[in-house]
Amino acid sequence: MPDTGQDRPTLGDSLAARGISRRSLLKYAGYLAGLMALPPMASRAMAEALAGAGRQSVIWLSFQECTGCVESLTRSFSPTIEDMIFNLISLDYSETLMAASGTAAEEARLAAMEANKGKFILVVDGSVSTRDDGIYSTNAGKTNLAVLKETAAEAAAVISVGTCAAFGGIPAARPNPTGAVPVSEIVTDKPVVNISGCPPIPDAIAGTIAYFITFGKLPELDHLNRPRAFFGDSIHDRCYRRPYYDKGLFAKSFDDEGARNGWCLYEVGCKGPVTYNACATLKWNGGVSFPIQSGHGCLGCSEPGFWDQGGFYKPLSASVMGNNAVLGGAAAAGLVAGAASVAMARRRRAAAMAAASKPGETK
Amino acid sequence: MTVMGMSLLDFARGPAINTAMAVFVLGVLWRLVSLLGLPRSVDRSRPKAGVPSAPMAALAGIWRHMGTPRGFGPMSMFQVFNGWIFHVGLAVIVFGFAQHMLFLKGLFGLSWPVLPTSVITLAAYVTLASLVAALVRRMTHPVLRLLSTGNDYVSWLVTVLPVVTGLLAVSHLGARYETLLALHILSIALLLVWFPFGKLMHAFLVFITRAETGMTYARRGVKT
Ligand code: SF4
Numbered sequence: 001m002p003d004t005g006q007d008r009p010t011l012g013d014s015l016a017a018r019g020i021s022r023r024s025l026l027k028y029a030g031y032l033a034g035l036m037a038l039p040p041m042a043s044r045a046m047a048e049a050l051a052g053a054g055r056q057s058v059i060w061l062s063f064q065e066c067t068g069c070v071e072s073l074t075r076s077f078s079p080t081i082e083d084m085i086f087n088l089i090s091l092d093y094s095e096t097l098m099a100a101s102g103t104a105a106e107e108a109r110l111a112a113m114e115a116n117k118g119k120f121i122l123v124v125d126g127s128v129s130t131r132d133d134g135i136y137s138t139n140a141g142k143t144n145l146a147v148l149k150e151t152a153a154e155a156a157a158v159i160s161v162g163t164c165a166a167f168g169g170i171p172a173a174r175p176n177p178t179g180a181v182p183v184s185e186i187v188t189d190k191p192v193v194n195i196s197g198c199p200p201i202p203d204a205i206a207g208t209i210a211y212f213i214t215f216g217k218l219p220e221l222d223h224l225n226r227p228r229a230f231f232g233d234s235i236h237d238r239c240y241r242r243p244y245y246d247k248g249l250f251a252k253s254f255d256d257e258g259a260r261n262g263w264c265l266y267e268v269g270c271k272g273p274v275t276y277n278a279c280a281t282l283k284w285n286g287g288v289s290f291p292i293q294s295g296h297g298c299l300g301c302s303e304p305g306f307w308d309q310g311g312f313y314k315p316l317s318a319s320v321m322g323n324n325a326v327l328g329g330a331a332a333a334g335l336v337a338g339a340a341s342v343a344m345a346r347r348r349r350a351a352a353m354a355a356a357s358k359p360g361e362t363k
Numbered sequence: 364m365t366v367m368g369m370s371l372l373d374f375a376r377g378p379a380i381n382t383a384m385a386v387f388v389l390g391v392l393w394r395l396v397s398l399l400g401l402p403r404s405v406d407r408s409r410p411k412a413g414v415p416s417a418p419m420a421a422l423a424g425i426w427r428h429m430g431t432p433r434g435f436g437p438m439s440m441f442q443v444f445n446g447w448i449f450h451v452g453l454a455v456i457v458f459g460f461a462q463h464m465l466f467l468k469g470l471f472g473l474s475w476p477v478l479p480t481s482v483i484t485l486a487a488y489v490t491l492a493s494l495v496a497a498l499v500r501r502m503t504h505p506v507l508r509l510l511s512t513g514n515d516y517v518s519w520l521v522t523v524l525p526v527v528t529g530l531l532a533v534s535h536l537g538a539r540y541e542t543l544l545a546l547h548i549l550s551i552a553l554l555l556v557w558f559p560f561g562k563l564m565h566a567f568l569v570f571i572t573r574a575e576t577g578m579t580y581a582r583r584g585v586k587t
Contacts, residue, residue, distance in 0.1 A: 234540060248461045248479045267465060274372065274541040304370065310377075316544075317462040318469035330385035331392055338396020349402050
């Protein structure tokens with residue numbers, strides 16, 4: 001019998017069955033609401049909605065990706081959060097995590113689609129190959145492109161997890177041999193939320209799903225369709241090394257005095273000023289650290305085209321094109337143009353002097 | 364914001380600034396070579412006795428124009444003084460700000476110590492005020508106003524825009540930082556393109572004309 005979600009236990013029941021108290025659900029809801037800067041009352045509403053809700057059906061499709069996003073989610077440091085995420089949702093189809101394989105797996109996807117038509121959330125990680133009708137990335141004999149179109153047609157909303165799904169990511173980096181595009185370029189008729197990052201912060205995924213379950217709509221998004229709650233501030237705005245930036249104190253290499261003193265990493269290529277993500281506040285591995293704290297500049301992984309920004313170790317203010325040939329050419333052209341106008345002037349002068357009856361006032 | 368499929372910042376940091384630099388180099392060399400290569404008339408008059416050598420006279424000419432000669436009114440004093448303020452201010456901003464030094468280092472491979480952002484910001488406000496004062500004087504002074512052409516106003520504008528957009532970018536005012544940074548870089552591109560063909564070219568020519576004037580004056584025995 002297809003699982004319609006109606007007769008599933010509520011999230012509250014299933015948590016209770018696993019010995020997770022209402023109190024910890026409240027705490028978790030409070031945590032998520034806090035992350036998303038929701039008003040204080042929202043955390044209770046969220047806890048209630050989550051406890052009463054049937055688990056949200058989720059179909060997870062993986063395309064041109066490295067599985068880092070799923071790893072980020074499943075290996076998130078705090079086991080309770082990871083548990084919570086998987087209690088929030090009913091992961092009806094995920095090639096990476098499901099036990100079924102082959103025809104059985106494909107059937108599970110179709111059955112879940114059928115049962116939750118118009119209600120399931122489609123999560124995608126990885127970009128979509130489009131060149132030559134998408135034949136460069138296929139699964140069970142179907143191209144990613146075809147599976148995405150077929151599945152998205154029945155989804156309530158689509159969440160692109162990771163920079164590949166959100167913006168094309170590494171598969172779309174120059175020269176983009178597979179014609180990789182973000183999910184939002186294929187799915188244009190329904191909301192697509194981008195939770196970018198390479199990988200994205202797990203709390204951002206959980207928070208967005210929890211918000212959807214609680215309020216029945218998507219959270220507020222920025223101009224790149226990322227939840228503002230997690231992508232509203234730049235890394236630079238929240239960076240604890242910012243005072244050094246403002247003082248003009250920069251590490252010039254990764255092992256100099258400045259680096260040891262924890263100075264700003266702008267000169268060694270930090271892209272924090274143009275990168276919007278929550279790494280500097282939520283951090284990684286259960287709040288232990290994030291790249292800048294570990295001594296490396298931000299790569300800008302949650303921004304479109306981050307792989308092609310002219311080099312991870314090139315300062316943001318440096319120009320980004322091999323320009324010596326162009327400049328050399330321009331210099332040569334300038335010299336030639338100058339020499340030509342000099343020759344013209346001299347020729348005109350010589351002609352004028354020859355025409356003059358009394359030559360030799362000037363030489 | 365995207366241009367030709369890339370973000371505005373990528374466009375500014377890539378094609379825009381690189382094209383502008385190429386135009387700048389081309390234009391400056393073109394103008395310098397065509398000016399310096401022009402046939403020169405020879406002064407056949409006999410120089411006054413005891414005049415300094417040509418190089419000394421040239422240096423004296425450059426030096427003399429750095430200030431206002433005695434006897435000029437306060438408004439002239441103001442003009443020269445104000446000119447000094449924004450020229451020095453611009454130099455402090457261009458060479459003292461770490462981000463600018465890194466841009467130049469990327470081009471020429473040279474680096475030097477830089478000043479704190481607060482000092483640069485102060486210098487930028489002073490420079491901005493000084494540039495505005497220069498414009499007000501240009502527009503209100505009866506003679507200067509008549510002497511001014513579109514070239515003067517465009518040259519003023521392309522000088523002021525980088526200062527304004529730079530201040531906005533540093534203080535994150537008005538738009539997202541990457542947009543402001545892109546606008547700042549685009550304003551520099553505009554300045555570079557205008558530079559060789561407008562009055563900003565004085566940066567290269569000023570010393571040549573002052574040296575020339577100095578030599579002519581000396582030959583004629585002008586005393587200062
Ligand atoms: S390390 Fe990066 S994000 Fe932090 S202050 Fe420096 S430039 Fe900004």
